[in-house]
Amino acid sequence: MNVTDFEIIAQLLKERSGLALNKEKAYLLESRLNPVARKWNFSGFDELAQAIRNRGEEALLVDVTEAMTTNESFFFRDQKPFDQFNEMVLPYLLEARAARRSFRIWSAACSSGQEPYTLAMLLKEHADKLAGWRVEIVATDLSNEILDKAKEGLYSQFEVQRGLPIAHLVKYFAQVGDRWQIDESLRKMIKFQQFNLLGDLSILGKFDVVFCRNVLIYFDMPTKTQVLNGIADRLPADGFLYLGGAETVLGTTDRFEIMQGHRGIYSLASAHAEKAKVAS
Numbered sequence: 633m634n635v636t637d638f639e640i641i642a643q644l645l646k647e648r649s650g651l652a653l654n655k656e657k658a659y660l661l662e663s664r665l666n667p668v669a670r671k672w673n674f675s676g677f678d679e680l681a682q683a684i685r686n687r688g689e690e691a692l693l694v695d696v697t698e699a700m701t702t703n704e705s706f707f708f709r710d711q712k713p714f715d716q717f718n719e720m721v722l723p724y725l726l727e728a729r730a731a732r733r734s735f736r737i738w739s740a741a742c743s744s745g746q747e748p749y750t751l752a753m754l755l756k757e758h759a760d761k762l763a764g765w766r767v768e769i770v771a772t773d774l775s776n777e778i779l780d781k782a783k784e785g786l787y788s789q790f791e792v793q794r795g796l797p798i799a800h801l802v803k804y805f806a807q808v809g810d811r812w813q814i815d816e817s818l819r820k821m822i823k824f825q826q827f828n829l830l831g832d833l834s835i836l837g838k839f840d841v842v843f844c845r846n847v848l849i850y851f852d853m854p855t856k857t858q859v860l861n862g863i864a865d866r867l868p869a870d871g872f873l874y875l876g877g878a879e880t881v882l883g884t885t886d887r888f889e890i891m892q893g894h895r896g897i898y899s900l901a902s903a904h905a906e907k908a909k910v911a912s
């Protein structure tokens with residue numbers, strides 16, 4: 633691949649998904665885009681690159697963008713954040729939202745669904761306390777292909793062995809051939825929707841809790857700032873933001889601060905929380 637091809641494709645990816653690709657990752661382009669070249673009957677990577685250079689048809693550019701996303705995910709990823717949700721965030725919401733008996737959670741880069749389904753299972757375990765409540769889980773991702781998998785809720789043996797407690801597997805999944813499908817009652821708890829984090833976040837409404845985990849790592853600093861500030865606008869004064877283990881708000885935005893003693897969870901920084909209170 634020549635330098636111009638790399639730069640043109642990297643620019644396209646940055647514009648369409650926020651992915652910041654440096655030259656050391658050039659090998660990734662060829663390995664991930666070769667299957668796209670085959671699907672579109674190009675003779676090889678060079679012909680695909682030529683079509684991208686000419687800004688070929690939209691469906692091709694979508695395939696290229698989706699092929700470059702990393703969809704790695706698993707149930708109860710890192711465990712601790714979900715323990716904290718169970719032990720701190722959920723009890724807080726049950727008390728703080730008791731008057732309106734509703735809250736909304738956003739899984740902002742949900743990939744194949746393990747993150748929102750983990751939340752659905754946790755909520756289901758508290759079904760007695762949540763009786764009569766309206767709880768919405770909105771799960772979004774850039775990639776339609778991965779969202780189709782998420783909606784189906786069908787997982788391989790390997791996927792259900794990563795992080796999912798056996799008791800939950802037995803309780804919430806049914807075996808379908810050599811795979812496992814999550815129960816329809818859990819699938820119904822989640823509203824899956826295609827959404828690009830570079831877009832206008834306000835169309836999604838407000839959320840009490842946002843999980844934006846393991847996606848900001850792929851963005852450059854200005855894009856991280858833009859997305860985090862957009863999320864801050866979606867939260868009430870006492871909202872919660874979850875980031876991935878390798879992600880932080882430090883040096884990116886002053887609108888969030890880490891919740892003392894709760895690694896990976898952020899609240900609005902006090903000055904901004906005051907503004908959010910006034911605005912609500």
Ligand SMILES: C[S@@+](CC[C@H](N)C(=O)[O-])C[C@H]1O[C@@H](n2cnc3c(N)ncnc32)[C@H](O)[C@@H]1O
Nearest residue numbers: 649701704705741743773774828829845846847
């Ligand atoms: C590594 S997965 C993270 C999944 C899950 N949040 C977790 O922590 O296990 C990253 C996901 O971000 C999605 N993604 C990448 N860029 C995006 C964008 N601009 N808008 C929305 N989703 C994006 C990818 O399609 C991919 O499914």
